[in-house]
Amino acid sequence: xxxxxxxxxxxxxxxxxxxxxxxxxxxxxxxxxxxxxxxxxxxxxxxxxxxxxxxxxxxxxxxxxxxxxxxxxxxxxxxxxxxxxxxxxxxxxxxxxxxxxxxxxxxxxxxxxxxxxxxxxxxxxxxxxxxxxxxxxxxxxxxxxxxxxxxxxxxxxxxxxxxxxxxxxxxxxxxxxxxxxxxxxxxxxxxxxxxxxxxxxxxxxxxxxxxxxxxxxxxxxxxxxxxxxxxxxxxxxxxxxxxxxxxxxxxxxxxxxxxxxxxxxxxxxxxxxxxxxxxxxxxxxxxxxxxxxxxxxxxxxxxxxxxxxxxxxxxxxxxxxxxx
Ligand code: DGY
Numbered sequence: 001x002x003x004x005x006x007x008x009x010x011x012x013x014x015x016x017x018x019x020x021x022x023x024x025x026x027x028x029x030x031x032x033x034x035x036x037x038x039x040x041x042x043x044x045x046x047x048x049x050x051x052x053x054x055x056x057x058x059x060x061x062x063x064x065x066x067x068x069x070x071x072x073x074x075x076x077x078x079x080x081x082x083x084x085x086x087x088x089x090x091x092x093x094x095x096x097x098x099x100x101x102x103x104x105x106x107x108x109x110x111x112x113x114x115x116x117x118x119x120x121x122x123x124x125x126x127x128x129x130x131x132x133x134x135x136x137x138x139x140x141x142x143x144x145x146x147x148x149x150x151x152x153x154x155x156x157x158x159x160x161x162x163x164x165x166x167x168x169x170x171x172x173x174x175x176x177x178x179x180x181x182x183x184x185x186x187x188x189x190x191x192x193x194x195x196x197x198x199x200x201x202x203x204x205x206x207x208x209x210x211x212x213x214x215x216x217x218x219x220x221x222x223x224x225x226x227x228x229x230x231x232x233x234x235x236x237x238x239x240x241x242x243x244x245x246x247x248x249x250x251x252x253x254x255x256x257x258x259x260x261x262x263x264x265x266x267x268x269x270x271x272x273x274x275x276x277x278x279x280x281x282x283x284x285x286x287x288x289x290x291x292x293x294x295x296x297x298x299x300x301x302x303x304x305x306x307x308x309x310x311x312x313x314x315x316x317x318x319x320x321x322x323x324x
Contacts, residue, residue: 006048023048040063068308110235117279147170151174165189205235220249231256260283266284
C-alpha cells in the first residue's frame with residue numbers, strides 16, 4: 001500500500017502533484033480535525049502532513065503512529081506542540097525567508113488604513129454618504145514623521161521598520177528578546193523596554209511569534225500605558241493580545257484605533273464585538289497572502305516535506321533536537 005500524505009488547508013494543490021508518483025495525497029479543507037472521521041482515519045496511515053494551522057497536539061500524534069514530519073505552510077508554528085512531536089520523533093518545519101517583505105507590506109498597509117481611516121471612508125463613499133466636503137470629525141492622523149514602536153524585531157519587524165523609516169521618515173523604537181544591530185544601523189531603530197515603547201510610540205506594531213512568553217503580552221495594563229492618540233496594530237497572532245482588554249481600551253478611548261490582521265479565533269465570528277468599531281481595521285490574516293508569496297511558501301513547504309520523508313534534514317527544521 002502507498003504511503004499517505006495529508007494536505008490540510010493547502011491551496012496550491014498543483015505543487016503536490018509531483019508527490020503522486022510515490023504517495024497517496026489526501027486533501028482536507030474546512031474540516032474540524034478532531035471530529036472529521038475521514039481525517040482521523042487518514043491519520044492512522046499518514047507519514048507526512050503539509051498544511052496551514054493544523055493544531056498538532058498529543059491527541060493528533062497518538063492517532064498518527066507512522067507520522068514522520070509535519071510541514072507547516074507558514075512561518076509561525078505555534079500550532080505545533082513541539083515537545084510532543086520531538087518525543088515521538090516527528091519533525092516540524094516552517095517557511096521562513098520568503099514572506100517577510102510581503103507580510104510587512106500588508107501590515108504597513110493596515111497601519112496606514114487605520115491612521116488615514118481608509119476602510120471606514122471607503123464605506124462612507126460606497127454607502128452614498130459623500131455629499132459635501134469632509135468635516136473635522138472625518139479627518140484622520142498623520143503617519144509620516146511619527147514614532148513607530150515595533151514589538152518583535154525579527155525579519156518581518158525589520159521590513160516594517162524599513163518601510164516606516166525610509167518611506168515615511170518615522171522614528172523607530174523596538175523591543176525584542178535580543179538586540180537587532182542591523183535594524184539599528186539601517187533604520188536608526190532604538191532599542192527600549194516594552195513600557196517605554198508603549199508610552200512613546202504613536203503606532204504600536206506587534207509582530208512577535210506566539211509563545212508561552214508572548215501569550216497575552218498586551219493587556220489592560222499595556223493599553224493604559226499607550227498614548228490616547230496611538231494606533232495598535234497586530235500582525236503576530238491573536239493570542240498575543242487580550243481581546244477583552246483591547247475592546248475596553250477602544251470603548252474607553254484609551255487608544256485612537258487599531259489595525260488587526262489576526263484574532264484569537266480565526267475565522268472571526270461575525271458577531272464579534274470588535275467588528276462594531278469603525279476605527280478598527282480588520283483583515284482576514286492576509287499577511288503573506290499574495291499569489292507570488294503563497295506559491296513560494298507552498299513550494300518550500302513541499303521541499304521540506306520531501307526532504308524529511310527521504311530521511312534528510314529539512315531546510316527549515318524547527319525542532320532540530322529530534323535528530324539527536
Ligand atoms: C505565517 O506565515 O505565520 C503567516 O502568519 C501565515 O500563517
